[in-house]
Amino acid sequence: MADLTTDFVGIRSPNPFWLASAPPTDKEYNVRRAFEAGWGGVVWKTLGAEGPPVVNVNGPRYGAIYGADRRLLGLNNIELITDRPLETNLEEMARVKADYPDRALIASIMVPCEEAAWKAILPRVMETNADGIELNFGCPHGMSERGMGSAVGQVPEYIEMVTRWCKQYYDRAVIVKLTPNITDIRKPAAAAKNGGADAVSLINTINSITSVDLDLMSPMPTIDGKGSHGGYCGPAVKPIALSMVSEIARDPETHGLPISGIGGITTWRDAAEFMALGCGTVQVCTAAMTYGFRVVEEMKTGLSRWMDEKGYATLDDVVGRAVPNVTDWKHLNLNYVTKARIDQDLCIKCGRCYAACEDTSHQAIGMLPDRTFTVIDAECVACNLCIDVCPVENCIDMVQLAPGETDPRTGKVVEAEPADWTMHPNNPSAVAAE
Amino acid sequence: MTETMRLDGIRAGRLGPEDLARNFSDLHPRFTDHEALVAADRCYFCHDAPCVTACPTDIDIPLFIRQIATGMEDAAAKTIFEQNILGGMCARVCPTETLCEEVCVREVAEGKPVEIGRLQRFATDSMMEAGEHPFARAPETGRRVAIVGAGPAGLSCAHRLAMLGHAVTIYDAREKPGGLNEYGIAQYKTPGRFAQAEVDWLLKIGGITVETGRAIGEGQTLEGLRAKHDAVFLGIGLGGVGALGLEGEALGGTENAVDFIAALRQHEDLTQLPIGRNVVVIGGGMTAVDAAVQSKLLGAENVTIAYRRARDRMPASRWEQDLAASHGVRLVFGVIPQALHGSDRLREVELAYVDPDMAPTGETFRLPADQLFRAIGQKLVAVEGLSLEGGKIAVTGTGRTSVEGVWAGGDCAAGGEDLTVTAVAKGRDAAMDIHAALTDGRA
Numbered sequence: 046m047a048d049l050t051t052d053f054v055g056i057r058s059p060n061p062f063w064l065a066s067a068p069p070t071d072k073e074y075n076v077r078r079a080f081e082a083g084w085g086g087v088v089w090k091t092l093g094a095e096g097p098p099v100v101n102v103n104g105p106r107y108g109a110i111y112g113a114d115r116r117l118l119g120l121n122n123i124e125l126i127t128d129r130p131l132e133t134n135l136e137e138m139a140r141v142k143a144d145y146p147d148r149a150l151i152a153s154i155m156v157p158c159e160e161a162a163w164k165a166i167l168p169r170v171m172e173t174n175a176d177g178i179e180l181n182f183g184c185p186h187g188m189s190e191r192g193m194g195s196a197v198g199q200v201p202e203y204i205e206m207v208t209r210w211c212k213q214y215y216d217r218a219v220i221v222k223l224t225p226n227i228t229d230i231r232k233p234a235a236a237a238k239n240g241g242a243d244a245v246s247l248i249n250t251i252n253s254i255t256s257v258d259l260d261l262m263s264p265m266p267t268i269d270g271k272g273s274h275g276g277y278c279g280p281a282v283k284p285i286a287l288s289m290v291s292e293i294a295r296d297p298e299t300h301g302l303p304i305s306g307i308g309g310i311t312t313w314r315d316a317a318e319f320m321a322l323g324c325g326t327v328q329v330c331t332a333a334m335t336y337g338f339r340v341v342e343e344m345k346t347g348l349s350r351w352m353d354e355k356g357y358a359t360l361d362d363v364v365g366r367a368v369p370n371v372t373d374w375k376h377l378n379l380n381y382v383t384k385a386r387i388d389q390d391l392c393i394k395c396g397r398c399y400a401a402c403e404d405t406s407h408q409a410i411g412m413l414p415d416r417t418f419t420v421i422d423a424e425c426v427a428c429n430l431c432i433d434v435c436p437v438e439n440c441i442d443m444v445q446l447a448p449g450e451t452d453p454r455t456g457k458v459v460e461a462e463p464a465d466w467t468m469h470p471n472n473p474s475a476v477a478a479e
Numbered sequence: 480m481t482e483t484m485r486l487d488g489i490r491a492g493r494l495g496p497e498d499l500a501r502n503f504s505d506l507h508p509r510f511t512d513h514e515a516l517v518a519a520d521r522c523y524f525c526h527d528a529p530c531v532t533a534c535p536t537d538i539d540i541p542l543f544i545r546q547i548a549t550g551m552e553d554a555a556a557k558t559i560f561e562q563n564i565l566g567g568m569c570a571r572v573c574p575t576e577t578l579c580e581e582v583c584v585r586e587v588a589e590g591k592p593v594e595i596g597r598l599q600r601f602a603t604d605s606m607m608e609a610g611e612h613p614f615a616r617a618p619e620t621g622r623r624v625a626i627v628g629a630g631p632a633g634l635s636c637a638h639r640l641a642m643l644g645h646a647v648t649i650y651d652a653r654e655k656p657g658g659l660n661e662y663g664i665a666q667y668k669t670p671g672r673f674a675q676a677e678v679d680w681l682l683k684i685g686g687i688t689v690e691t692g693r694a695i696g697e698g699q700t701l702e703g704l705r706a707k708h709d710a711v712f713l714g715i716g717l718g719g720v721g722a723l724g725l726e727g728e729a730l731g732g733t734e735n736a737v738d739f740i741a742a743l744r745q746h747e748d749l750t751q752l753p754i755g756r757n758v759v760v761i762g763g764g765m766t767a768v769d770a771a772v773q774s775k776l777l778g779a780e781n782v783t784i785a786y787r788r789a790r791d792r793m794p795a796s797r798w799e800q801d802l803a804a805s806h807g808v809r810l811v812f813g814v815i816p817q818a819l820h821g822s823d824r825l826r827e828v829e830l831a832y833v834d835p836d837m838a839p840t841g842e843t844f845r846l847p848a849d850q851l852f853r854a855i856g857q858k859l860v861a862v863e864g865l866s867l868e869g870g871k872i873a874v875t876g877t878g879r880t881s882v883e884g885v886w887a888g889g890d891c892a893a894g895g896e897d898l899t900v901t902a903v904a905k906g907r908d909a910a911m912d913i914h915a916a917l918t919d920g921r922a
Contacts, residue, residue, distance in 0.1 A: 113520040115513075393588035396526030416529070436523050437588070 047352030086149025108255030177218030183249020208240025250276025283309030294323030313347025493778025630658020632714030632889025635906030652694030755850030762854030
């Protein structure tokens with residue numbers, strides 16, 4: 046059995062599956078149940094400064110996007126940080142950590158961008174014996190209007206400044222949670238690193254309106270006829286999160302900075318993908334909110350079996366393994382030529398590939414009267430759309446033309462040596478291959 | 480099993496009212512909203528979809544399913560009704576397993592088609608229950624058309640002609656309009672007086688007068704109708720049933736399956752409808768299945784369908800065969816009735832095995848029988864002056880008969896399967912041809 050134990054910037058946990066700072070981790074009752082269900086760690090629901098806690102709306106806090114059969118694809122929320130007293134949360138955290146010393150317990154914190162505020166709360170958190178802190182620079186709704194959350198995360202200078210304070214007044218791990226509501230994720234990640242952060246976690250939620258109630262003419266979720274943008278999460282955001290994680294993992298300035306991956310992780314496979322792109326741990330929220338804490342069992346057993354099949358003994362064998370293969374477009378091999386091939390035995394003759402190619406692409410699929418669909422190599426640019434719309438897995442695949450073969454579309458012989466845009470004759474800045 | 484089920488003879492009250500109510504309830508209840516969304520989501524929206532090609536009325540099935548999936552069942556209903564004004568009935572009685580659903584790519588791929596029939600019912604019921612009629616009548620043309628037969632073909636033809644502004648009178652021999660929809664289909668396929676509700680809804684287009692109890696040939700001739708109208712459409716179905724030609728057929732207990740089905744549909748209180756303890760149905764079509772299954776549902780202890788050919792030649796679909804079998808009906812293939820036995824009343828049916836060429840093999844057996852239903856096909860009751868083809872009214876193109884100004888469609892006319900949906904298509908297409916003829920192509 047593969048070893049799932051994790052040592053992430055000194056924080057140990059029996060597996061890399063943590064619950065993200067969110068409603069599921071708002072109180073002792075939930076966190077104890079999560080640990081009993083097998084979660085490796087918990088990032089406690091974000092703590093605010095001492096004093097009267099924030100208040101939440103008393104109408105709906107969530108909006109949803111559904112796939113077939115009401116499968117939850119995306120969730121949006123307008124809930125704020127914890128609305129329970131700081132003292133209550135701290136007492137509960139201390140009790141839980143004492144009872145579950147082998148699990149990771151991280152305190153998420155969001156206080157005003159003032160040194161005194163951070164200086165005040167950090168010793169209190171230290172007393173709980175939590176394994177580290179996560180700076181919530183991510184939430185895009187509500188708190189951002191008050192200069193916190195994503196309002197900080199969108200200004201790299203603030204990130205660096207606050208991170209530095211935290212490293213100064215707190216001697217355990219500092220993780221900076223980043224907002225995706227920014228043009229270039231590498232800038233805030235670099236700022237966190239420069240401020241001394243031990244790690245970054247991402248992505249927090251994305252600015253979103255899930256839908257519009259066409260009777261009320263109001264965004265959803267609707268509070269008394271009005272709505273506000275919320276933070277989007279769940280399976281729908283995973284591709285965005287993967288890309289942002291990969292950018293940090295491969296950028297020379299931030300390469301090697303430990304990452305805790307967040308964003309629509311629902312299955313072991315999602316987790317493995319985040320880890321392959323450089324994440325030492327993953328954080329989950331929507332999957333737990335949709336299916337309950339028991340989903341972690343599938344994640345643990347699935348990841349473990351997959352690692353066994355691949356011969357990966359520890360998570361270190363997996364983390365970052367796909368990063369070298371993330372590159373710029375200009376370095377993609379233009380001499381790699383493929384053509385779509387339709388497996389006639391698997392084809393169910395729905396014609397979706399034909400409609401897609403004929404109407405919206407390259408007219409590279411022919412249709413016979415008996416509904417046999419075949420690829421016209423002379424037109425096929427190998428765009429993959431036919432595969433993407435085909436309802437049958439593996440019915441269509443892309444077959445590589447071997448070097449020496451002639452591409453009937455271009456009339457050119459496929460060359461064995463790779464060549465990319467940087468050396469292409471159409472590129473005005475091309476550099477001839479040496 | 481109740482004790483009354485074991486009493487010999489043909490008698491009423493074999494089952495109590497609760498059992499009967501359950502037995503004759505909806506075979507496929509309407510989808511709930513969520514069920515419909517899930518079922519609709521399975522549609523792949525195929526290019527040049529095979530289901531559309533297989534539908535005799537050419538309903539744009541992928542479109543109406545997509546309209547259901549996006550919460551617009553009324554738009555879906557209109558898509559259906561534009562092609563098939565009896566889409567509500569067809570959703571219930573079409574043998575979808577041999578039409579649209581048979582060629583659904585998901586049937587081919589997985590053995591589980593998109594449930595097109597039930598989705599169609601979901602859409603059509605939604606609009607019909609709201610009482611909404613999706614079409615408006617064109618300005619009156621002043622042209623008058625007579626339609627004989629208020630079955631699927633006649634109703635479809637009438638609706639299309641009325642929509643186009645012609646004045647239509649439908650004559651029907653029976654007490655109620657609807658034809659086989661009202662009199663010829665198993666109760667569990669169309670419970671709740673749906674057939675009459677559908678006719679009432681269809682007539683909302685306006686411009687259609689229905690005269691029931693008016694058969695052709697009874698004080699009314701084709702010539703007379705032609706004289707008083709600009710065109711005549713015959714949708715008279717097949718009124719005659721062949722006899723078996725056996726000695727003893729005059730014994731009590733033998734009946735045409737279509738009459739049994741019609742009587743059952745019109746019966747107010749099924750506890751009063753007599754049925755035999757041992758029932759034998761001769762035939763292999765959907766009428767045979769409808770009669771056999773309903774005999775079982777009324778409380779017959781033993782019901783056998785005796786069909787002369789092999790299973791794969793049976794006109795009733797495999798789905799219908801399995802429906803019968805699941806109700807405990809025994810299916811016997813390759814047999815013909817040879818004799819009926821009994822002195823006071825029918826006691827036994829003697830069946831002979833036959834080879835594929837219908838030659839007796841010499842082996843016979845007897846089945847206990849209190850009651851025998853003939854479901855050996857219906858025949859056209861000929862109308863004077865019309866040429867026939869294969870025992871049906873000969874037509875060319877879209878239903879033109881050998882007589883000028885007279886069209887025909889549905890089961891009575893040659894061409895196409897004897898299905899409700901085919902009759903609807905023929906009636907609709909004849910209407911378009913009549914319209915073209917009456918307006919000289921100007922409209």
